[in-house]
Amino acid sequence: MALLKSYLTPDFLIERNKDRCIQCRVCVQQCANEVHYYDDEDGEVYSDEMKCVNCQRCVTLCPTRALVIRSSPNELRKNANWTPEVIRSIYIQAETGGVLLTGMGNDRPYPVYWDHMLLNASQVTNPSIDPLREPMECKTFLGRKPASLVFENGRLKEKIPPQLELDIPVMFSAMSFGSISLNAIKSLARAARQEGTYFNTGEGGLHKELYPYGENCIVQVASGRFGVHSEYLEAGSAVEIKIGQGAKPGIGGHLPGEKVGKEISETRMIPEGTDALSPAPHHDIYSIEDLRQLIFSLKEATGYQKPVGVKIAAVHNVAAIASGIARAGADYIAIDGYRGGTGAAPLRIRDNVGIPVEFALAAVDTRLRNEGIRNEVSLVVAGSIRSSSDVVKAVALGADAVYIASAALLALGCHMCQKCYTGKCNWGIATQDPHLTKRLNPDLGAQRAANLLRGWKHEIQEMLGGMGINALESLRGNRLMLRGIGLTEKELEILGIKAAGE
Amino acid sequence: MKKVYAREEYCTGCGLCQVHCITAHSPYKDNIVKAYKKTFPRPLPRVIVEEQRPVSFALQCRHCEDAPCVKACITGAMQRDPATGVVNNDESRCVGCWTCILVCPHGAVARDERGKKAASKCDMCSGIHEVPACVAGCPNGALEYRGEREKEA
Numbered sequence: 001m002a003l004l005k006s007y008l009t010p011d012f013l014i015e016r017n018k019d020r021c022i023q024c025r026v027c028v029q030q031c032a033n034e035v036h037y038y039d040d041e042d043g044e045v046y047s048d049e050m051k052c053v054n055c056q057r058c059v060t061l062c063p064t065r066a067l068v069i070r071s072s073p074n075e076l077r078k079n080a081n082w083t084p085e086v087i088r089s090i091y092i093q094a095e096t097g098g099v100l101l102t103g104m105g106n107d108r109p110y111p112v113y114w115d116h117m118l119l120n121a122s123q124v125t126n127p128s129i130d131p132l133r134e135p136m137e138c139k140t141f142l143g144r145k146p147a148s149l150v151f152e153n154g155r156l157k158e159k160i161p162p163q164l165e166l167d168i169p170v171m172f173s174a175m176s177f178g179s180i181s182l183n184a185i186k187s188l189a190r191a192a193r194q195e196g197t198y199f200n201t202g203e204g205g206l207h208k209e210l211y212p213y214g215e216n217c218i219v220q221v222a223s224g225r226f227g228v229h230s231e232y233l234e235a236g237s238a239v240e241i242k243i244g245q246g247a248k249p250g251i252g253g254h255l256p257g258e259k260v261g262k263e264i265s266e267t268r269m270i271p272e273g274t275d276a277l278s279p280a281p282h283h284d285i286y287s288i289e290d291l292r293q294l295i296f297s298l299k300e301a302t303g304y305q306k307p308v309g310v311k312i313a314a315v316h317n318v319a320a321i322a323s324g325i326a327r328a329g330a331d332y333i334a335i336d337g338y339r340g341g342t343g344a345a346p347l348r349i350r351d352n353v354g355i356p357v358e359f360a361l362a363a364v365d366t367r368l369r370n371e372g373i374r375n376e377v378s379l380v381v382a383g384s385i386r387s388s389s390d391v392v393k394a395v396a397l398g399a400d401a402v403y404i405a406s407a408a409l410l411a412l413g414c415h416m417c418q419k420c421y422t423g424k425c426n427w428g429i430a431t432q433d434p435h436l437t438k439r440l441n442p443d444l445g446a447q448r449a450a451n452l453l454r455g456w457k458h459e460i461q462e463m464l465g466g467m468g469i470n471a472l473e474s475l476r477g478n479r480l481m482l483r484g485i486g487l488t489e490k491e492l493e494i495l496g497i498k499a500a501g502e
Numbered sequence: 503m504k505k506v507y508a509r510e511e512y513c514t515g516c517g518l519c520q521v522h523c524i525t526a527h528s529p530y531k532d533n534i535v536k537a538y539k540k541t542f543p544r545p546l547p548r549v550i551v552e553e554q555r556p557v558s559f560a561l562q563c564r565h566c567e568d569a570p571c572v573k574a575c576i577t578g579a580m581q582r583d584p585a586t587g588v589v590n591n592d593e594s595r596c597v598g599c600w601t602c603i604l605v606c607p608h609g610a611v612a613r614d615e616r617g618k619k620a621a622s623k624c625d626m627c628s629g630i631h632e633v634p635a636c637v638a639g640c641p642n643g644a645l646e647y648r649g650e651r652e653k654e655a
Binding site: 019020022023024025026029030061063064428433434435438439440441443444 | 509511512513514515516517518520521522534535538539555556639641642643644
């Protein structure tokens with residue numbers, strides 16, 4: 001069939017300042033999408049805007065700041081219902097007949113509830129604390145805690161179950177080797193070690209070069225069971241069963257065969273060049289009882305020495321599900337909200353499935369408390385934690401810690417162009433192309449990711465101090481420290497917080 | 503002595519080292535646009551980016567201890583600075599016989615035929631910058647300025 005003429009027009013306009021451009025061709029060398037090209041005859045660099053994804057690699061590296069990329073000024077006739085995105089989607093599907101794919105998190109203008117919550121600060125009666133002069137404890141432990149402390153002969157009677165010790169309540173979320181490059185994972189692994197926290201293997205197994213970072217690693221067991229063997233389970237500090245992902249609840253993973261090179265094939269334990277399909281359901285889990293079996297199989301496999309967690313996407317009945325997971329013996333539950341990122345997701349799923357993690361967290365924490373089992377499980381929230389204030393608000397709402405992924409990738413250089421699924425990440429992050437992966441030097445990446453954590457830690461300490469609290473543990477679930485702004489009665493009720501002014 | 507070492511595994515082949523090298527050796531050391539647009543003839547880059555994807559690295563003079571170019575130079579233009587160890591070409595004495603190019607085992611000397619014929623090679627930015635411009639301008643830490651025995655970062 002002959003190709004139809006495309007009705008698509010460029011998304012972006014590339015402006016090249018001729019007075020500044022020195023024809024050095026750095027932009028030509030750096031664009032994996034081959035937007036820029038040098039014309040020998042004219043001795044000038046030109047750009048093909050049709051191919052531009054606005055990753056800003058050329059803009060950032062241009063030594064004379066000669067490039068500006070803007071949204072294309074071409075406008076379709078104004079229509080509040082048939083927006084340019086909707087029309088564009090239809091053109092793409094009319095040309096391809098395929099499912100619309102996208103990368104990174106939900107970018108629809110749904111309310112961000114973190115931004116509708118304000119933190120309290122101490123004033124006269126209960127003085128604030130200066131974190132520069134007073135110790136400010138940011139340490140936290142993930143894992144089942146005893147219901148009460150019983151002492152015998154002056155010693156704690158109950159044996160404390162295995163715990164994860166975090167110097168900062170922020171961990172790097174699950175991103176598999178395959179979805180991101182080995183250099184990206186190395187960067188996160190080193191940063192996690194440096195700052196006393198954890199990174200997560202995702203469903204891709206643990207590359208042999210990362211075994212030395214096992215102490216700072218949470219190993220994931222997903223439906224595909226990629227790379228899962230006893231050594232792998234032993235290598236990590238905790239094991240996480242992945243049921244769902246915030247960006248695409250109810251949808252499985254798929255790493256195309258062309259990305260499965262030698263290293264990924266060895267790590268995932270699948271033949272080179274084959275698609276790595278992890279189905280949405282685990283085919284041995286159809287009930288909470290089945291999940292319990294897997295949890296205890298993994299505990300048995302690791303000699304009851306490591307916490308076993310379960311990661312789910314935030315969906316409508318998340319509180320009941322979490323209660324079941326807690327009762328199934330999980331040591332922590334990770335709840336991933338609808339803004340969570342991904343390397344590739346069907347666009348309509350990403351943008352329309354799931355619920356805000358703020359509500360999910362509040363609902364789960366409330367339910368577990370009402371059932372008297374909150375101590376049996378730690379809560380980790382994920383899905384677009386953007387800043388230290390989001391972390392503090394999450395902890396006040398009831399989280400023990402948070403997972404960050406998009407923020408971590410941004411620290412490594414990601415520019416959110418949402419084209420991860422093409423495998424042409426110009427920043428060397430979401431790609432396996434050796435020409436592109438070398439763009440991320442893990443020495444620099446680790447430094448940037450660690451700097452981010454350190455910056456957040458300082459800010460968390462400042463905010464705690466401002467509230468007159470000297471330990472993160474004292475803020476957990478302390479919803480009186482939060483006030484809602486611009487929220488309905490019902491939203492305030494679900495979040496379990498008062499309105500500003502109350 | 504301190505030298506520039508290429509970390510091939512992190513070289514992105516962007517060529518910014520060449521841009522910064524040209525700028526550093528032009529009359530406009532802090533202005534890339536003027537260095538390119540107002541300098542005639544424009545200096546050649548003294549660092550050469552070799553690329554055959556995915557392999558790429560930036561090559562420059564190794565300032566060999568027993569430098570063949572110094573030995574081979576017929577006019578004595580090619581000299582090692584006894585204080586710093588940097589091998590430099592005195593362009594006023596260079597006659598463009600290209601013997602240095604013939605003997606250089608690294609291919610790190612280039613023919614600059616645009617002005618007076620003179621061999622163009624890395625001078626480690628001696629007297630220009632403390633850290634060579636290519637190293638300072640590399641966006642990915644792919645060039646390191648360090649002593650021979652200093653461990654790679």
